[in-house]
Amino acid sequence: MKILVVDDEPLARDELSxxxxxxxxxxxxYQADSIGTAVDKLLQEKIDVIFxxxxxxxxxxFQLANELxxxxxxxxxxxxxxxxxxAVKAxxxxxxxxxxxxxxxSRVNQALEKVQAIFKLQAKKDNSLTVNSHFGSEKTKIISITSDDKTKIIKQHDLIMATIKDGALTLITNGQSYSTRQSLGWLLSRLNKNDFLQVHRSIIVNINSISELEPWFNHTYQLxxxxxxxxxVSRSFIKSVKKRLMM
Known part of the structure; x- marks a missing residue:
């Protein structure tokens, strides 16, 4: 696993590393001595765990933890x-x-074992939640979520958009919406990247469901x-959105 150590004391960083x-x-x-340098490293590398x-x-x-x-x-x-x-606040x-x-x-090893156990649990959960069906020679991905104590099966081509707010992920199809406690990243990792596009840190849309990209306010855009x-469409995603829409 890739690990980032964030501490303003060089000796402590080196010892833990x-x-x-x-x-x-x-x-x-990797090492960082401040929140700023930590964020820079997170943008450069796919970090699995941060100390x-x-x-x-x-x-x-805690400021950094909330940003993460x-x-x-x-x-x-x-x-x-x-x-x-x-500890309680942590x-x-x-x-x-x-x-x-x-x-x-021994204590550092114990912490890493806990991290590894979570990764294994997530992988097992992910495998059980994604169902792949084959129709002829074409592979159709299906999203399986738990909503209202029931398992909902959603075909990707039926999904118009997804958004997350206050920890609840909402998937929207034609005339229906489904909520789950999964993360946006969880969903994004399962979607066909050719058909879906992230337009905001909390929003993913089906490219086939986009009809217009129009100016909004203060030099921003909306779909x-x-x-x-x-x-x-947030400013940080507008360039990639225009590129995907061949603008």
Whole structure:
């Protein structure tokens, strides 16, 4: 796994990085000394897990943890700190573990084993939720979700758009909508990338459902869909949207 260590103390970063590299589960370890450098590294590399100190000069690790939650596929979080009084708060931001300084190899190994267990569980869950059917020589992907204690089967070509708000993922088809607690990243990894396009950090649309791209306000744009809905295109996605629409 690829790991990012975020700590403003060079010696602490080096010590933890060394211990992480001794574990068989570690592929590579990167370092950052602030939230800014951590975000830069996250944009450059696909990080699987991030070890965050709570005290980062004038910043704190919880700020970074909250920013990570905005990502489509956020890395898992382990807090690595000298403060033992923030453990409850750490788990409120879905931290996998809370490792105290001074670091010990056995404790670092234990944290990595927890991370690995979550990855295995996610992989098993993902495999059970995706169903592939074959019609002739053509493969049709189906999305399977749990909604209202029932399993809903949605064909990808019927999906118009999907959006996430307050932790609830909503899938919209013609005349129907379904909600689940899965993430947008979970859905995006299952969709045919030739047919779907992310237009906002919280919105995915079916390209075949787009009828117009029109100017909105303050130099932004919105999409008009075939079902009459209009969705915003954020500035960070407008270039890729125009490229996919061959504009």
């Amino acid at each position: 060394y211990l992480l590299k001794q574990n068989r589960l570690t592929d590579s370890v 965050i100190d709570i005290s980062l000069n004038d910043e704190n690790g 939650k905005k990502l489509i596929q956020p890395p898992l979080i382990v807090f690595a700190t000298a403060f033992d009084s923030y 788990f409120d931001v879905d931290a996998v573990d809370y490792v105290l300084k001074p670091f010990e190899q 008009k869909l075939t079902n009459g809905m209009k969705v915003p």
